[in-house]
Each structure stands twice: as C-alpha cells, then as structure tokens.
Amino acid sequence: MSNERLFGRTLRGLAAAAALAATALPATAGGTLDAIKERGVIKVGVGTTPGFFSPDSEGKWQGFFIDYGRALSIAVFNEDGKVEFTNSSPQQRLPALQAGEFDILLSGVTVTINRAFNLGFHFGPTVFYDGQGILARKELGVTTATELDGAVIGVQSGTTGELNIADFFRKSGHEFTPVTIEDTSEFIAALESGRVDAITQDSSDLVGKLQQLKNPDDYVLLPERLSKEPLAPAIKAGDDQWLEIVNWTVYATIQAEEWGITSANVDEFLKSEDPAIQRFLGVDPSLAEAIGFKPDWAYKIIKTVGNYGEIYDRHLTPLGWERGYNDIWTNGGLLYSPPFR
Numbered sequence: 001m002s003n004e005r006l007f008g009r010t011l012r013g014l015a016a017a018a019a020l021a022a023t024a025l026p027a028t029a030g031g032t033l034d035a036i037k038e039r040g041v042i043k044v045g046v047g048t049t050p051g052f053f054s055p056d057s058e059g060k061w062q063g064f065f066i067d068y069g070r071a072l073s074i075a076v077f078n079e080d081g082k083v084e085f086t087n088s089s090p091q092q093r094l095p096a097l098q099a100g101e102f103d104i105l106l107s108g109v110t111v112t113i114n115r116a117f118n119l120g121f122h123f124g125p126t127v128f129y130d131g132q133g134i135l136a137r138k139e140l141g142v143t144t145a146t147e148l149d150g151a152v153i154g155v156q157s158g159t160t161g162e163l164n165i166a167d168f169f170r171k172s173g174h175e176f177t178p179v180t181i182e183d184t185s186e187f188i189a190a191l192e193s194g195r196v197d198a199i200t201q202d203s204s205d206l207v208g209k210l211q212q213l214k215n216p217d218d219y220v221l222l223p224e225r226l227s228k229e230p231l232a233p234a235i236k237a238g239d240d241q242w243l244e245i246v247n248w249t250v251y252a253t254i255q256a257e258e259w260g261i262t263s264a265n266v267d268e269f270l271k272s273e274d275p276a277i278q279r280f281l282g283v284d285p286s287l288a289e290a291i292g293f294k295p296d297w298a299y300k301i302i303k304t305v306g307n308y309g310e311i312y313d314r315h316l317t318p319l320g321w322e323r324g325y326n327d328i329w330t331n332g333g334l335l336y337s338p339p340f341r
C-alpha cells in the first residue's frame with residue numbers, strides 16, 4: 001500500500017475515532033475526575049527545585065514533573081495547559097492533598113508503606129528512582145558521610161529525610177544534630193550562612209538546589225545514598241478511576257520510549273503496520289474506546305510533551321543526571337510499562 005493511501009486511511013481512522021470517542025472513563029468513579037472536569041483544571045501540588053519544577057522568567061512552570069501535569073491535562077481534557085501548579089512545602093503538601101486542595105502531588109513524593117496504609121495515599125508509577133544524599137560545605141573537608149560525626153545537619157520537615165538521617169547516624173554509631181526546617185529558601189539559606197554544616201534531601205533535589213546556591217563550588221555532594229526514594233505521583237486513596245488515569249498517562253510515556261516513538265516521529269508511527277502501535281496511537285480506536293479515553297490521547301501526549309526519555313533529557317540531563325535506574329528496562333533500567341492491550 002502506498003504511503004499516501006496509508007496516510008489517507010490513517011486520517012480517516014482518526015476522524016472516525018474522534019467521532020466515536022466515548023467520554024465515559026472507568027466505572028469505579030471516586031469523584032476526582034468529575035470534580036476536575038467541572039472545575040476545568042487539574043490542581044497539582046509541586047515544589048520549587050530546578051529541573052523538576054520551577055517557574056521560568058515569565059512565571060511559567062517548567063520541569064520534569066510539570067510535563068507529567070501537562071500529560072495529565074491531555075489525558076483528561078484532550079488539551080495541554082489545563083493544570084494549575086501550586087508550590088507547597090514538603091510538610092504541607094500531603095495534608096493539603098488529603099484535604100482536597102490538590103488532585104495530585106507531582107512533587108517528588110516517595111512511596112512508603114506508612115503513607116499508603118496509615119496516611120491514606122495511593123501512588124502512581126515511580127517516575128524517578130532516587131536516593132537520599134547529603135550536601136556538605138566543602139570547608140569541612142569531608143569526603144564521605146561517615147566523617148560527619150558531630151555535624152549539624154539541616155533536614156526538611158515532613159520529608160522521609162527526617163527518619164533516614166536519624167537511622168543513618170544510629171546505624172553508624174555517630175552523633176549529629178538535626179535542624180528541621182520547613183521552608184525551602186530557609187533550608188538553602190541555612191547551608192549558605194553556615195547555620196548547618198550540611199543539608200540532606202533526595203539527591204535529585206540537592207543537585208537542583210546546587211543551581212540555587214550562590215557559590216555552588218563551595219559545596220560537595222557526598223557519595224552515599226542513604227535510602228531508596230522512589231518518587232511517584234501521589235493521590236488521595238480511594239479513587240481507582242483517577243489512579244488508573246495517572247498510571248496509564250505515565251505508562252504511555254514509558255511505552256512510547258520503548259517503541260522509539262518520539263514527539264518528532266510520532267506522525268510517522270501513525271503509518272505503522274504494528275497493531276499494538278495502531279491501538280496505542282488511536283489509529284485503531286478500539287482500545288481507547290473500550291476504556292473511555294479519546295482515541296488520540298497517547299498520540300497527543302507524545303506529540304506535545306514527548307516520551308519519558310525526551311522529558312528526562314529536556315529537564316534532567318542538563319543537570320548532569322545520567323539515566324541509570326531511570327532508563328527503560330530494555331536499556332537495563334527499571335522503567336517498565338505494562339502492555340497496552
């Protein structure tokens with residue numbers, strides 16, 4: 001079949017799919033989707049770490065997690081930009097989510113059993129595999145965390161870092177003095193002023209914070225990773241429908257990378273003869289119709305924000321992050337999408 005005929009078929013397929021598009025989403029509603037649709041915007045809680053989420057010079061939010069908010073906007077509204085990002089401190093954001101102030105946190109929240117069972121949150125797929133690090137003042141002359149005996153260490157309140165740093169020192173038999181700080185600017189200022197010898201946070205966060213410090217060369221990121229910090233979208237427990245929308249929005253970006261589908265070549269893939277790709281991109285609308293998504297939802301996400309690797313390269317590669325665990329499984333990483341069928 002010629003390309004022209006194929007393309008004609010593709011366009012007709014998409015038009016028919018759009019006409020047939022079901023608007024209902026999975027039946028086990030928990031209310032979040034209805035509330036979002038009525039409001040016309042998804043409310044997302046974020047932080048202020050460059051690379052992950054930060055307003056640009058025009059006040060427009062940019063970053064790795066921001067792009068997942070945009071992808072969700074496309075999944076829900078079939079268009080980009082229907083998202084309201086609000087900065088909330090690590091201490092405030094989980095209670096705010098529980099209180100309904102946010103529909104979702106895209107803010108580097110670690111999946112933990114306590115948050116799942118005792119605090120009432122559910123998590124989407126891990127989008128960034130991280131570990132807690134320590135950023136120390138170079139003048140201390142330390143090269144490993146074990147040399148920090150007796151140090152004063154800043155930790156952000158409400159984070160997993162509070163328990164991790166205490167566990168680390170208890171295990172190593174050394175002493176430290178924690179200084180618990182809620183506000184992110186104050187947290188950074190404490191390190192700059194010498195009020196603390198070091199700060200501890202997710203290492204991704206510390207690398208981002210290096211951008212915010214006046215003299216980044218005065219600090220050293222110590223080699224230890226104190227913990228496992230799988231960072232994932234967090235929602236209030238009890239809404240399966242919303243959780244599945246979040247899950248499959250993330251999976252779409254991972255699956256696209258596995259197939260080599262990018263924002264630049266997704267239109268070429270509309271001509272693919274692979275039935276799985278036809279279903280994924282909505283050329284064959286049967287799958288999307290069956291689950292109540294617009295046929296072109298995944299196509300639009302990839303066209304607009306790109307696949308996982310593109311999102312990563314746009315925001316995190318410039319900070320010097322290598323993919324490591326955050327590569328797709330076919331490249332030896334941990335990112336793996338369940339099948340789209």
Ligand SMILES: N[C@@H](CCC(=O)N[C@@H](CS)C(=O)NCC(=O)O)C(=O)O
Nearest residue numbers: 047048049090108109110159160184
């Ligand atoms: N992963 C930890 C820490 C979460 C956290 O503090 N995340 C960073 C971003 S990855 C953050 O919000 N930093 C403060 C900010 O950006 O304002 C947790 O779940 O408790």
